[in-house]
Amino acid sequence: MAILTWAAMEKEPRVRGEQTQKLREALEEDIASGRLRPGRRLDEVSLAERFGVSRTPVRETLIQLAASGLVEIRPRRGAFVVLLGPRELMESFELMAEVEASCARLAAQRMGPSDRAALHEAHGACRAAVGAGDEAAYYAANARFHGAIYAGTGNRMLCAEAQRLQRSLQPYRRLQLRVPRRMEASFAEHEGVLEALVAGDGATAAERLRAHVVVQGERFMALLAVLQDETDAVAQAGYQAG
Amino acid sequence: MAILTWAAMEKEPRVRGEQTQKLREALEEDIASGRLRPGRRLDEVSLAERFGVSRTPVRETLIQLAASGLVEIRPRRGAFVVLLGPRELMESFELMAEVEASCARLAAQRMGPSDRAALHEAHGACRAAVGAGDEAAYYAANARFHGAIYAGTGNRMLCAEAQRLQRSLQPYRRLQLRVPRRMEASFAEHEGVLEALVAGDGATAAERLRAHVVVQGERFMALLAVLQDETDAVAQAGYQAG
DNA sequence: AAACCTATTATTGCATACATGATTATTGAC
DNA sequence: GTCAATAATCATGTATGCAATAATAGGTTT
Numbered sequence: 001m002a003i004l005t006w007a008a009m010e011k012e013p014r015v016r017g018e019q020t021q022k023l024r025e026a027l028e029e030d031i032a033s034g035r036l037r038p039g040r041r042l043d044e045v046s047l048a049e050r051f052g053v054s055r056t057p058v059r060e061t062l063i064q065l066a067a068s069g070l071v072e073i074r075p076r077r078g079a080f081v082v083l084l085g086p087r088e089l090m091e092s093f094e095l096m097a098e099v100e101a102s103c104a105r106l107a108a109q110r111m112g113p114s115d116r117a118a119l120h121e122a123h124g125a126c127r128a129a130v131g132a133g134d135e136a137a138y139y140a141a142n143a144r145f146h147g148a149i150y151a152g153t154g155n156r157m158l159c160a161e162a163q164r165l166q167r168s169l170q171p172y173r174r175l176q177l178r179v180p181r182r183m184e185a186s187f188a189e190h191e192g193v194l195e196a197l198v199a200g201d202g203a204t205a206a207e208r209l210r211a212h213v214v215v216q217g218e219r220f221m222a223l224l225a226v227l228q229d230e231t232d233a234v235a236q237a238g239y240q241a242g
Numbered sequence: 243m244a245i246l247t248w249a250a251m252e253k254e255p256r257v258r259g260e261q262t263q264k265l266r267e268a269l270e271e272d273i274a275s276g277r278l279r280p281g282r283r284l285d286e287v288s289l290a291e292r293f294g295v296s297r298t299p300v301r302e303t304l305i306q307l308a309a310s311g312l313v314e315i316r317p318r319r320g321a322f323v324v325l326l327g328p329r330e331l332m333e334s335f336e337l338m339a340e341v342e343a344s345c346a347r348l349a350a351q352r353m354g355p356s357d358r359a360a361l362h363e364a365h366g367a368c369r370a371a372v373g374a375g376d377e378a379a380y381y382a383a384n385a386r387f388h389g390a391i392y393a394g395t396g397n398r399m400l401c402a403e404a405q406r407l408q409r410s411l412q413p414y415r416r417l418q419l420r421v422p423r424r425m426e427a428s429f430a431e432h433e434g435v436l437e438a439l440v441a442g443d444g445a446t447a448a449e450r451l452r453a454h455v456v457v458q459g460e461r462f463m464a465l466l467a468v469l470q471d472e473t474d475a476v477a478q479a480g481y482q483a484g
Numbered sequence: 485a486a487a488c489c490t491a492t493t494a495t496t497g498c499a500t501a502c503a504t505g506a507t508t509a510t511t512g513a514c
Numbered sequence: 515g516t517c518a519a520t521a522a523t524c525a526t527g528t529a530t531g532c533a534a535t536a537a538t539a540g541g542t543t544t
Binding site (some may be wrong): 059098 | 298301302305306308309310330333334336337340343344396397399400402411477
């Protein structure tokens with residue numbers, strides 16, 4: 001007793017939660033969707049009132065979010081939605097590119113029929129979104145496309161890591177909507193990745209997916225000035241969530 | 243106001259802590275050193291008494307450790323030192339291999355003189371440890387060797403991720419001491435990695451470091467039966483820490 | 485004797501209360 | 515009028531108390 005066998009470990013959330021679970025999902029959604037923008041302070045009492053709970057589960061949720069990289073907690077200062085600086089953004093995109101390249105290499109060797117089906121489905125949805133010019137649909141389908149590659153590795157640890165990184169960069173991807181012909185370029189790159197994946201060419205798939213993410217990062221960094229302006233504007237407006 | 247500028251974000255711990263900081267370090271050390279073995283249950287009141295604090299900071303620390311992958315929290319059941327099963331161990335080693343390979347590739351291109359000096363220093367310490375047959379010294383020097391490669395990437399996000407993974411696998415590395423001629427083999431592999439790194443050959447360095455980690459993982463998986471026996475014994479003995 | 489059901493115990497999850505440090509506002513001086 | 519120092523306010527960090535659930539022990543039944 002007092003021992004947990006690994007056989008019993010077949011459930012994902014390594015983290016406690018009853019109330020906390022809901023709080024975490026709600027805040028993650030708020031951050032990803034942009035309702036809570038990077039840099040926004042997260043007041044414990046306000047969040048507690050908003051969700052109708054005490055400060056305790058709020059604090060525990062904030063700690064979880066801090067550990068997953070979405071929130072930053074400064075001792076005695078409070079919690080803030082993580083605001084990545086230029087350097088940290090570049091580093092995060094590079095890390096993302098490396099992880100995704102690894103996923104592509106492994107997925108090319110290991111994807112099963114259902115993985116391939118999911119990948120093609122997501123790719124088709126991307127194509128449809130490009131045709132319709134539907135940014136929101138492309139955004140969702142793009143996430144499925146990348147997620148299918150993660151899952152195709154068969155490595156749940158790697159998959160979880162890739163998803164965590166994707167979530168932490170999600171608040172910034174919104175700004176990519178401003179890049180002209182973004183969807184078309186992204187879709188074309190996806191096609192190259194898909195081709196290499198279905199051919200089982202791991203090296204090529206990895207290189208193409210790495211380049212895809214790196215290029216996205218470079219496009220994004222070009223918009224950094226705009227980002228700065230926006231957060232400044234947010235600061236001045238004293239943005240309120242909910 | 244209510245906005246955190248990224249200029250102010252030049253401090254590492256994204257996590258709160260006064261008491262919590264000490265608790266986290268102490269528990270990390272206990273887990274890494276093997277005083278708290280994988281599968282061990284972590285009772286909140288016992289920990290609170292042991293550290294002379296209330297349950298609150300203990301809970302917050304456990305949540306942090308859960309998020310970093312060292313502890314697993316099962317709702318209403320308590321916290322346990324993560325006990326990775328065979329599949330999870332394989333996946334973790336693979337993830338580690340991928341991340342380290344990325345580090346090697348980037349470090350080969352970017353390492354500065356101080357990074358190279360640190361790498362050579364660690365390698366020299368490894369050589370000395372092999373000569374002296376000092377397992378503990380090799381263990382420490384090996385960690386410095388890998389850490390120097392992480393740092394050599396100049397990417398703090400990647401570096402932090404690699405270190406987090408290393409910590410989460412640390413409880414299991416102890417068992418590698420049983421592999422015969424482990425130090426000699428490891429050191430020989432290090433030498434190949436170092437050679438490629440100083441030559442600036444990122445592709446070769448990445449491949450060699452990946453192989454190094456993968457081989458370590460394979461050696462390790464061969465000991466899994468022993469691991470299982472040991473944890474079973476621990477379970478029966480009702481291992482007490484401290 | 486073994487298995488199942490029940491009652492007790494113990495531990496987690498959450499709420500509330502208090503203390504300390506940070507932030508802000510006010511007041512005074514230059 | 516601006517800057518600085520001090521006091522008041524507020525938020526965080528920690529402790530404690532209560533409720534609900536899971537683990538456990540005991541008794542009963544087959």
